[in-house]
Structures are given as structure tokens and as C-alpha cells.
Amino acid sequence: MSRSAVVLLSGGLDSATCLLIAREEGFSIHALSFDYGQRHRVELDRARALAARYGAREHRVERIELPSGASALTDSSVPVPKDRLGAEAIPPTYVPARNTVFLAHALAWAETLSAFDVFLGANALDYSGYPDCRPEFLEAFERMANLATRSGVEGRGAFRIHAPLLRMTKAAIVRRASDLGLDFGLTSSCYDPSAGGKPCGHCDSCLLREKGFREAGLADPGRA
């Protein structure tokens, strides 16, 4: 029987690629998504479609609350910055402690499943500058996780936070996803899509995605 892994699945390009990598490494996939009132809710539909298409053993969508008013991703009165990638060290789309919260919930589920592997699509190269995407954060989380849990304390295994995209360029991610057969049209990266799910083409996430496809020399079928 293959080992189980919890894969954080947002419905974007990076987390979808991460799911395919975990699958290729032989893990049985338990995909985890969050409904936290994000304005780009189309990503939850995409996450469901991706989990189904790529054979996740289970897909769990947890409803959680995060403080509102702190981020352009959760508060519709805060504008999503357009056409100014890299203008600030940490942009207003940053959601306070989001990856800490997501990984904490992933850890709880992993421990329940007797799993020790958690995958997330964090990237520290072509990214939005979020502090909780950096390698030093992920290492500190992993260390904490092994002190936090029964499994860690009893020595039944060591939790590992896998971030296989961490040091890849967006172009390398696009190429890797293409090699693994990802149907790009199923993914949604935009921070501010239309009601029908159409990407805005101008937010950080759209700009990074466009750059990735351009540098990889591929067309993006997700750009409707």
C-alpha cells in the first residue's frame, strides 16, 4: 500500500503541479482545500475538478475563518494591485499567517491519517514576496510540527513539509507541469477573476503565470 500524503490544493497552477509531483512520487493523495471567504472562489471549483481528475483518494474542503479586512484576497474593499509586480516587498494580497494556518490544519489531518508527508506549492523565486513562502519558514514549521504531535513525540515517524517548487522559476514549473500532463485549463491562478472565473490578466498572480508560460515557450490554455 502506498504512503499517504496531504496535499494543499488551492486550484492554482502551483498546487496542481505539486499534486502531480506527489502522485509521481508514489503517494496516495489526500487533497486539502480551504473555504475562507476568498474573493477568488472559483479556485475551489478548480480544486474539486483537479482532485477528481488526478485520482485523489480523498478531497477535503475545510471551512475556516480568518480575520477579515487585512488582505485584498479576503476583503473586497481592498483593491487587488494590478500591473505592478514587485513594487512592494510584501503586497496587500498577503493574508496574515495564511500558510501557518493552512499547514496547521494539514498537520492535524495528516496526524489523523497516520501520514507524515505534507505537500504545498510554495515558491520563493517567482512569487509575490510572502514571508510564509520562504524556506526558513517551512523549516521552522517542520521542526515545530515534530514537537507538536503524538506521532512526532512517540517517534513513529517524522513529519516532512515538501515544497518541491520552492526554488523553481515559474517557467520551470510550467515545463514540469507540462511533462506531468497537467491540464492547465483546469487551474485558476488569478487573485481577482470575473464572476465566471475569467482571469483579470493584471494581478501579480496573472503576471507571474504569463511570464512563466512565455519563458517556457508554451501557450496557456487557462487564459480564456
Added chain:
Amino acid sequence: MSRSAVVLLSGGLDSATCLLIAREEGFSIHALSFDYGQRHRVELDRARALAARYGAREHRVERIELPSGASALTDSSVPVPKDRLGAEAIPPTYVPARNTVFLAHALAWAETLSAFDVFLGANALDYSGYPDCRPEFLEAFERMANLATRSGVEGRGAFRIHAPLLRMTKAAIVRRASDLGLDFGLTSSCYDPSAGGKPCGHCDSCLLREKGFREAGLADPGRA
């Protein structure tokens, strides 16, 4: 203006004492409780009463999901152990990664409030043996928190996880709470209360509480 602190408030004796300590230290209190489907739901009513009585500036009850079936505290088909305190290293009332999840949400709120102080009533002496109540876990979480956040990265302050009860006996906690004027009748510690909120008197938490009052030489008005 006094500094703000997020105080994790379960409605039990320890977290109530912690709230009073934070208040005595001059913090403006933002109390945080979780509705996670716990069977001892009476504690949420107690948390609301405590927050109101002791002047919390704000009380937030977040509804979150935790995996079910893993703990006697969230799954009514798993019996709460009775009259066997200390029989196992880690008892079945352990909820996988609960303090990691709670502290992650507290961190998210603290960052939103521009607060750097989080209080929780963890105790590593007279306790149930949970791995996520130990000092080494709390230190690892604090370190991670300062790498996870915009505030930590930009050097606007350092997050601190306060666990003022960590090395106190239950009797010392009872005495401290008494000195601070805690109305013990407002608190609920039982893992398996009756529908009306009456403590069972036999679970780990009831046994620890009883021991604390006995050793402190005080009567427990919360023991109806």
C-alpha cells in the same frame, strides 16, 4: 494606550486564569475561542461569560473544522476515559495538532491587530500529557511565528507566546486565580459534561481540577 494581546480562551480554569494574568500585566484583551464541534460545548458559553465579565475589548469565536474521529473530545463514539489519570502517556482526549491550529489562528488575528502577544493556558506539570503543551513546542512555535509573518520579517516587533501557567501546579494555578479574583463558577473544565453543563467529576480534567482545589485548600464553586 495599552498594548493588545490575543488570549486563547476555552472557558476552562486555566485559560480564564491566563486572561486575568494578561489583564493584570496591562494588556488590552482580544479573546479568541473556537467552535470546532467539541462535545463539551458548554465551554463556549463560559468563554463568552468570562470575556464579558473581565472586560475583554473583543471576543471572537471562530468556527473551524478539525478532522473528526481522532479524539474523544470531538467524536462522541470515542469514550472519554474516567478515573484513570496518568494511565497513558498521551490519552485519547488528545486532539491532533489542536494547539498548533489554535495558535496559528491566534497568530493570524494578532498580526491583523498589529499585536505581538499571544497568551494561552498551557500547563506542562499537572496536565493530560499532550505533546503540544510542552515548553519545547511553544518555543518552536514562537520561532516559526516570527518567520511566518510580515510583522516578524519587517522587524516591527517580535511575537511572543506567553504561557504563564506552564510550570505551575494545578494548586498554584487555583491560588493565583483566587488572588486575581476569578469567579470559579464561571469556568468549565470537564471533558464530558452533562447537557446542562454539569461536570462529570471523573475525566482527567475534572480529576486535575479537584486535585488543584484540594491541594490549594479551597472549595470549588464550579463543582455543582
